[in-house]
Amino acid sequence: MITSVSNERVKNVALLQKKARARKEQDCFVVEGARMAGEAEEDRLIEAFASESFLRRPENEALCARLHAEPVSDRVMEAMSDTRTPQGIIAVIRRREAKPREMISSPAPLILLLEHLQDPGNLGTILRTGEGAGVSGVLMSEDTVDIYNPKVIRSTMGSIYRVPFAYVPDLGRAAEELKGQGVHLYAAHLAGERSYDEEDYRRAAAFMIGNEGAGLSSSLAGMADGLVRIPMRGRVESLNAAVSAAILLYEADRQRRREKSCQK
Numbered sequence: 001m002i003t004s005v006s007n008e009r010v011k012n013v014a015l016l017q018k019k020a021r022a023r024k025e026q027d028c029f030v031v032e033g034a035r036m037a038g039e040a041e042e043d044r045l046i047e048a049f050a051s052e053s054f055l056r057r058p059e060n061e062a063l064c065a066r067l068h069a070e071p072v073s074d075r076v077m078e079a080m081s082d083t084r085t086p087q088g089i090i091a092v093i094r095r096r097e098a099k100p101r102e103m104i105s106s107p108a109p110l111i112l113l114l115e116h117l118q119d120p121g122n123l124g125t126i127l128r129t130g131e132g133a134g135v136s137g138v139l140m141s142e143d144t145v146d147i148y149n150p151k152v153i154r155s156t157m158g159s160i161y162r163v164p165f166a167y168v169p170d171l172g173r174a175a176e177e178l179k180g181q182g183v184h185l186y187a188a189h190l191a192g193e194r195s196y197d198e199e200d201y202r203r204a205a206a207f208m209i210g211n212e213g214a215g216l217s218s219s220l221a222g223m224a225d226g227l228v229r230i231p232m233r234g235r236v237e238s239l240n241a242a243v244s245a246a247i248l249l250y251e252a253d254r255q256r257r258r259e260k261s262c263q264k
Contacts (some may be wrong), residue, residue: 001052001071005079010072013049013080013090018262020146027095029148033087038063039158044090051077054088067091082150095148098164100174103137104204110252111183111206112138115171115220117241118145118211124155125242126209127163133249134256137164141171173225178206184225187216188244190237192229199226201252202259209245 002010010125013024016030023029028046037048050069054060054077063069069089077086086220089097112135119122123145130138146168153160166240168174175185183204186197208224210216215238221227230239239247 001073002049002076003073005076005244007076009047009070009171010049010076010080013092016092017080017082017150020149023095023148027078027094029095029153030082030150031091031093031153032081032083032089033088034060034063034151036153036158037067037089037091040067040091040093041161044094044096046094048089048091049077049080050090051086052101058091064089084187097166098137100137100139100166100168100177103139104178104183105164106136108133108202108204108256109136109183109206110201110204110249110256111136111178112245112249113175113185113206113208113220114138114140114144114173114241115216116141116143116209116211117209118240120145120149120151121155122212122240122242123147124152126245127152127156127165128159129242129246129247131159131163133246133253135163135182137166137229139171139174140165140167142167142169172220172223175206175208175220179223179225181212185223186226186228186248187221187224188230188248189216189221189224189227190209190229192227194226194228194249196228196230197251200255202255204239205252207245207248207252209241212241 048067050064051074067100183206185206187208250264
């Protein structure tokens with residue numbers, strides 16, 4: 001059992017929790033909790049740690065055995081955890097990103113392009129919502145918040161493992177390549193002349209979502225096949241990026257589900 005917070009493995013986990021650079025250099029990230037650790041693919045698991053109190057509970061025995069979790073004291077677990085109330089088990093996982101071309105392999109892919117998003121909770125929620133709405137993949141500009149940030153990981157509720165995603169050096173070029181593959185681009189934009197529910201998303205489509213404060217850059221918005229707006233009542237000017245993404249994705253999913261039901 002590891003009982004010292006000065007242990008090199010313990011200090012490294014704490015470093016991975018705090019520093020995006022360390023996660024990138026070591027090509028890994030950290031997950032916490034039985035659900036997130038339990039859903040990790042075996043070939044991506046690097047190491048795992050379980051606290052004394054977590055190990056004492058009989059229902060956790062099988063998980064700890066499967067992950068070969070190293071026992072640590074509760075104090076050590078607190079030192080490694082990113083939360084005030086540690087869940088008792090931590091795993092270090094290998095990073096994995098998809099190739100953009102893999103996201104358009106289906107007949108009518110549904111893609112998200114995210115430009116300069118900075119809020120970890122927004123990104124995590126978008127990934128989780130994307131899975132629920134059947135998104136084919138998420139492409140992000142390199143200045144978007146680190147998807148392996150612990151706050152993002154927690155917000156995904158496991159979708160980090162299942163939704164294909166990738167950072168791209170030039171989001172505009174990626175958008176052009178999607179258009180070349182027959183994907184229609186739609187930008188959520190205040191200048192949109194058509195409501196989001198007036199477009200047809202049953203074909204290959206991609207939604208572009210911009211920075212929480214500044215929105216989409218003019219260059220990226222200018223590449224859109226259509227600018228769409230989400231109607232607002234009251235004095236509200238715009239919605240949270242994650243909420244906007246959810247509205248657009250579920251409208252596309254609704255249209256596609258309806259088409260499938262009509263074909264039966």
